[in-house]
Amino acid sequence: MSDNTHSTGQPxxxxxxxxxxxxxxxYRQQHETLKRQQAEDRERAGVPPEPKVGVYxxxxxxxxxxxxxxxxxxxxxxxxPGVTVSKVHTFMCSDxxxxxxxxxxxxxxxxxxxVASCSPFLHEQTxxxxxxxxxxxxxLYEHVNIREQGSWAHKHDPEGxxxxxxxxxxxxxxxxxxxxxxxxxxxxNHRKALVIGGGIAGMKAAAELAARGIQVILVENSERxxxxxNDLGRIYPSETLAGDLVNDLVRxxxxxxxxxxxxxxxxxxxxxxxxxxxxxxxxxFGPGGGFDKRDIVVGAIIMATxxxxxxxxxxxxxxxxxxxxxxxxxxxxxMQSMDPKAKHLEYNGRTIRSVAxxxxxxxxxxxxxxxxxxxxxxxxxxxxTCCSTILxxxxxxxxxxxxxxxYDFHRDIRTYGRGEEEYYTEASKAGVVFFRYNGEEPxxxxxxxxxxxxxxxxxxxxxxTITVKDMLTWGEEIAVPVDMVVLGVGMMxxxxxxxxxxxxxxxxxxxxLQEVHPKLRPxxxxxxxxxxxxxxxxxxxxxxxxxxxxxxAVKAAAMxxxxxxxxxxxxxxxDASLCCGEGLxxxxxxxxxxxxxxxxxxxxQMVQRxxxxxxxxxxxxxxxAVCPHRAMELNGWRLDQxxxxxxxxxxxxxxxxxxxxxxxxx
Amino acid sequence: xxxxxxxxxLVLATEKCAYPGADAVGKAHLEYPSEVFILRVLxxxxxxxxxxxxxxxxxxxxxxxxxxxxxxxxxGAYERLAKRxxxxxIHMKDGGLEIERMRLTAIxxxxxxxxxxxxxxxxxxxxxxxPVDRALAEKLRQESxxxxxxxxxxxxxxxxxxxxxxxx
Numbered sequence: 026m027s028d029n030t031h032s033t034g035q036p037x038x039x040x041x042x043x044x045x046x047x048x049x050x051x052y053r054q055q056h057e058t059l060k061r062q063q064a065e066d067r068e069r070a071g072v073p074p075e076p077k078v079g080v081y082x083x084x085x086x087x088x089x090x091x092x093x094x095x096x097x098x099x100x101x102x103x104x105x106p107g108v109t110v111s112k113v114h115t116f117m118c119s120d121x122x123x124x125x126x127x128x129x130x131x132x133x134x135x136x137x138x139x140v141a142s143c144s145p146f147l148h149e150q151t152x153x154x155x156x157x158x159x160x161x162x163x164x165l166y167e168h169v170n171i172r173e174q175g176s177w178a179h180k181h182d183p184e185g186x187x188x189x190x191x192x193x194x195x196x197x198x199x200x201x202x203x204x205x206x207x208x209x210x211x212x213x214n215h216r217k218a219l220v221i222g223g224g225i226a227g228m229k230a231a232a233e234l235a236a237r238g239i240q241v242i243l244v245e246n247s248e249r250x251x252x253x254x255n256d257l258g259r260i261y262p263s264e265t266l267a268g269d270l271v272n273d274l275v276r277x278x279x280x281x282x283x284x285x286x287x288x289x290x291x292x293x294x295x296x297x298x299x300x301x302x303x304x305x306x307x308x309x310f311g312p313g314g315g316f317d318k319r320d321i322v323v324g325a326i327i328m329a330t331x332x333x334x335x336x337x338x339x340x341x342x343x344x345x346x347x348x349x350x351x352x353x354x355x356x357x358x359x360m361q362s363m364d365p366k367a368k369h370l371e372y373n374g375r376t377i378r379s380v381a382x383x384x385x386x387x388x389x390x391x392x393x394x395x396x397x398x399x400x401x402x403x404x405x406x407x408x409x410t411c412c413s414t415i416l417x418x419x420x421x422x423x424x425x426x427x428x429x430x431x432y433d434f435h436r437d438i439r440t441y442g443r444g445e446e447e448y449y450t451e452a453s454k455a456g457v458v459f460f461r462y463n464g465e466e467p468x469x470x471x472x473x474x475x476x477x478x479x480x481x482x483x484x485x486x487x488x489x490t491i492t493v494k495d496m497l498t499w500g501e502e503i504a505v506p507v508d509m510v511v512l513g514v515g516m517m518x519x520x521x522x523x524x525x526x527x528x529x530x531x532x533x534x535x536x537x538l539q540e541v542h543p544k545l546r547p548x549x550x551x552x553x554x555x556x557x558x559x560x561x562x563x564x565x566x567x568x569x570x571x572x573x574x575x576x577x578a579v580k581a582a583a584m585x586x587x588x589x590x591x592x593x594x595x596x597x598x599x600d601a602s603l604c605c606g607e608g609l610x611x612x613x614x615x616x617x618x619x620x621x622x623x624x625x626x627x628x629x630q631m632v633q634r635x636x637x638x639x640x641x642x643x644x645x646x647x648x649x650a651v652c653p654h655r656a657m658e659l660n661g662w663r664l665d666q667x668x669x670x671x672x673x674x675x676x677x678x679x680x681x682x683x684x685x686x687x688x689x690x691x
Numbered sequence: 692x693x694x695x696x697x698x699x700x701l702v703l704a705t706e707k708c709a710y711p712g713a714d715a716v717g718k719a720h721l722e723y724p725s726e727v728f729i730l731r732v733l734x735x736x737x738x739x740x741x742x743x744x745x746x747x748x749x750x751x752x753x754x755x756x757x758x759x760x761x762x763x764x765x766x767g768a769y770e771r772l773a774k775r776x777x778x779x780x781i782h783m784k785d786g787g788l789e790i791e792r793m794r795l796t797a798i799x800x801x802x803x804x805x806x807x808x809x810x811x812x813x814x815x816x817x818x819x820x821x822p823v824d825r826a827l828a829e830k831l832r833q834e835s836x837x838x839x840x841x842x843x844x845x846x847x848x849x850x851x852x853x854x855x856x857x858x859x
Contacts, residue, residue: 144714145731173717174729185725192728529766541707541764542800551707551764595733607843615767645765646737650775653843659737667730667738668745671701674728675749 063106078198079110079135081126082190083117083142085172092176094187098141102194107202109133117142123155130159137201141169141194162206164594164661167197196673200666207594207660210639214300214590215324216240218581221292221524224252225567226559226574227329228274233578234327235283239585242285242321243278244292244306250275252331256354258361260567261417262444270567293318295528296618298640299554300324300590324590325554325581326528328538329574332516332560335387335404338396342383342470342512347489348373349509350470352386353414356511360418360425370426372509377429379487379507380422382415383468384435388515391464406535408515408564412439415513416448416457423455431457432505434493436464442566460503461496468493473506516564528552529616537563548577551643553592556580595661596642597649599635601625603656606633610648610657616641620648698752698817700810702729703738707764709757709798709806716803723810734758734765736772740779740835743793747828753792753817755809760797782838786831791816792823 064075080102084090095113103111110129114122117140129135138161140152145168153163171190179186218234220227223245231241249255250271257267278284290308297303302323311317334354337344344350349372351359359372370377388411390403397403412435419431433452440446453459462468473490487506495503518537525532531551533539538557541549548556556577559570584590597610597620606622614620619641625634635648635657646659655664704710710731716723728751735756743754756776763769776795783790794813798806 144711146711146714170714170729173714175717177717177720178713178722179725180720181722182725189725189728196728196730531762531764531766534761539762605843609843613771615765643765645734645768647734647765647768647771649737650739651839651842652739653840659733662733662737664738664742667732667742670730671746671749671751674701675699675751 059106075107076137076202077109077133077135078105078107078137078139078201079126079129079133080105080108080112080139080141080194080198081117081122082111082113082171082194083122083140084113084115085143085176086115089142089172089176092180092183092186093171093190094183095190097187098190098194101191102198105195105198107137107198109135118148118151123151123158126152126155127159130156130161135159136161137165137167137198137204139167139169139194139197139201141171141190141197143172144170144174162208164207165201165204167201167204169193169197192674192676195676196670199669199673199676203663203666203669205660209594210592210596211589212298212300212592212640214585214587215302215322216585217242217321217323218325218327218585219244219292219302219304219321219323220327220329220558222252222329222331222558222561223247223250223286223288224329224331224559225254225270225274226331226561226570227252227327228278229571229574230327230329230558230578230581231284232274232277232281233575234582235278235281237578237582237585238283239582240283240285242287242306242323244287244290244308246289246291248289250278250286250288253354254567256361257357259417259421261413261448262442292524295326295524297322299584299592301640302326302554325556325584327556327558327574327577327581328521328524328530328550328561329558329577330519330521330524330561332564333519335408335514335517337386337512337514341396342386342510343472343489344512347472347510349375349377350489350512351509352512352514353411353418354514356418360421370422370429375488375508377508379430379432380509380511381432381434381489381491381505381507382419382511382513383470383491384412384415384433384438384513385464386411386512386514387517389436389464394465394467402534402536404515404517404535406515406564407439409439409441410564410566411513411515413442413445413448413566415511416440416445416452418511419457420448420451420455423452423457430507431455432460432491432507433457434460434462434468434491436462442568459497460493460505462493463496466494470510516560518561521561528555530555535563537561548573548580554584554590592640593644595644595659596639597637597644597646598658598660599637600656600658601634603654604634605654605656606635607653608633608635609651609653610635613647613651615645615647616643619643696818696822697724697726698814698822699750700724700727700753700755700813700817701746701751702727702755702757702810703732703735704729704757704798705735705759705763706731706733708759708762708800709802711800712757712798712802712806715801716806719803721803721807723807724814727810734763734768734772736765736768736775738775739839740775740782741832741839743779744788744828744832744835747788747792747823748825748832750823750825752820752823753813754794755813756793756795757798757806757809758795759799762797762799782831782835786827786834788824788827788831789820791820 082095082099099111099113116122138156149168153166156166157163175186217240220231220243231243234241254267254271260267287308293307294305304321306319339345388408440449469492473488487508489507491505495501531539538561540547558574558577608622611620619638622633623636624631649657713729780790796809
């Protein structure tokens with residue numbers, strides 16, 4: 026790298042000009058001769074003329090050029106067959122940088138473009154745009170990553186990084202040799218959304234969509250709207266009534282001409298793709314409320330199917346064995362239905378003088394400690410809402426019945442939201458007694474020795490004893506007798522297995538629906554046109570659920586802004602001249618209707634041929650591998666392109682520290 | 692390395708998981724050898740056996756399939772991929788090509804350590820094994836093509852085709 030004088034990160038004046046290839050008469054001459062020979066060979070063989078590729082290498086203001094000898098890269102790749110232009114620019118993504126691309130396409134007749142710069146996730150779309158502005162198909166473009174996977178990953182190996190850049194660009198040029206122009210797939214867009222689930226997430230999403238002028242079908246499988254919130258009382262951190270929130274949302278969706286509410290109904294089948302989902306809904310639509318089916322075509326689907334609370338196994342913490350061991354939802358129901366004038370807390374005939382709240386029941390389960398679900402999985406995740414729920418309820422209980430002693434047993438306390446940590450402070454002030462234990466040494470909930478479940482109410486000791494190795498007292502073993510145990514149960518996804526199967530929705534290891542990207546695309550799933558709202562995705566509190574629902578609705582509304590749906594062109598395609606109709610590919614396709622054998626007439630005979638429905642194909646490529654004739658390819662990612670890339674990588678390339686040789690793509 | 696052998700490693704990295712995972716390594720300014728070639732793929736389930744064998748025959752010493760694992764966004768693709776790689780390694784083993792040259796793994800978008808570990812382990816294995824036997828790989832590639840063509844004629848996939856062919 027001794028001749029690398031520009032690598033200061035401080036671009037000089039010449040950096041804004043195109044890099045002039047070093048005047049090395051000998052290489053140039055060899056290069057020209059080789060190119061001329063190849064062109065003649067092609068002409069003789071009747072092969073169309075070689076593509077004219079423009080290669081642009083970005084310095085990234087020193088981020089790349091401090092390590093990679095970009096001028097050298099430009100010089101060497103300039104000799105790769107097909108490369109007509111190779112230039113260096115300080116910031117390819119800048120206006121002048123992009124302008125260079127579109128200008129060169131127009132002026133020099135380039136028909137392929139490579140930009141070597143940062144990760145494709147940052148600027149692939151940018152440069153496809155620049156290519157389009159040069160009136161060239163944007164899919165005749167390849168992006169090479171020489172920053173994240175180049176200069177930054179090989180900082181102490183400038184020679185290696187330079188060589189790698191040359192190889193990766195050569196590979197990209199090779200890939201482009203076999204590239205074909207692609208068009209976005211355009212399909213009609215049905216401006217109607219199906220919202221599955223009439224809880225707060227579904228109602229919020231429906232209201233937001235309707236407010237944007239979009240027709241909504243809101244399907245709820247129970248007889249009333251509101252979902253889980255119907256069972257709650259006061260909610261944290263606002264201390265408002267859950268019922269008020271539900272009523273407010275119900276008012277927004279009911280009598281809204283844009284929203285069709287279908288109660289006691291179920292979505293039983295979904296077929297199709299973004300803008301064109303054919304759905305079947307079963308419900309009381311028949312004469313006199315009789316059961317019937319409806320076929321409805323919608324453009325987008327919002328999954329607001331919510332959660333179900335974890336139900337402890339029989340005997341887990343004495344659940345269903347002692348009449349005063351309840352889950353948080355049961356406890357909230359009990360407090361809701363209690364006589365507001367009651368002076369004592371009583372449940373199932375037992376006067377309650379002490380209550381223990383247990384955290385993490387059915388959440389953060391540990392292998393070897395907790396018993397798995399019937400399907401063998403452990404709920405390893407944190408359900409996020411139980412800590413605040415417990416502290417909220419504990420504080421309320423101490424206020425309502427100051428004579429009742431309240432104990433809190435936790436592994437950790439995670440009151441993460443705004444206004445939630447205050448409940449922890451308040452609970453401490455209100456005299457709630459905290460015990461903390463290690464998850465590896467779980468607490469025991471047993472009947473108090475000698476206590477009978479039917480014991481009279483005059484006894485002093487609670488009939489249930491919780492034994493814990495308490496970390497707050499440095500591992501002291503403490504036995505706490507109590508009258509009632511409240512299990513802070515976590516969230517599990519609703520039983521939507523049929524929908525997951527029918528729409529081919531991706532789920533995570535925790536069985537919740539999985540977004541495309543937790544940060545960049547948090548409410549979308551890999552199936553285009555399907556969005557997730559609320560706890561169908563993960564445990565969330567009410568605020569987060571409403572945020573997610575609003576986001577999903579707006580995302581759907583944005584989709585409906587277009588008359589046509591535009592789909593990525595990276596789908597499978599069949600070369601009819603190679604297909605023999607054996608149908609191996611069809612057996613590999615998991616997406617119904619995406620790939621089929623159809624009857625076709627070829628040379629006057631009826632034969633079977635594979636056919637792709639571009640709207641249903643997701644582009645996984647499972648079908649490509651099994652075709653014996655290479656008739657099946659994935660557009661934009663063809664096998665011959667991947668082969669050309671390997672050839673490009675392995676081509677004899679000149680090295681920064683050895684004699685330059687001509688690149689031969691073979 | 693005394694003999695100056697630097698293994699050439701091809702990493703087929705999924706667009707949704709492993710490719711951003713490899714980016715994360717660079718963003719953290721952590722380093723790995725520069726003879727590691729990372730190609731972005733939608734899903735490696737795309738590749739027939741002969742693609743991998745062809746890569747070996749061209750001088751790639753080791754291949755890491757950096758998939759999304761169970762987070763694969765495509766239905767059933769990971770399971771099929773795993774099965775295909777199982778079949779491939781059986782054929783490699785039968786043909787005498789070291790199966791340590793092939794590694795199927797899952798790398799997430801932030802799995803920096805896992806990525807570096809996979810590279811280091813492959814590097815170590817390959818240094819022990821030495822350069823790939825390109826002629827053998829080419830022979831296996833041709834056999835694999837024949838197997839695929841045979842499967843087309845009899846409507847079989849994967850090892851079923853091999854078994855059936857042996858039986859015939």
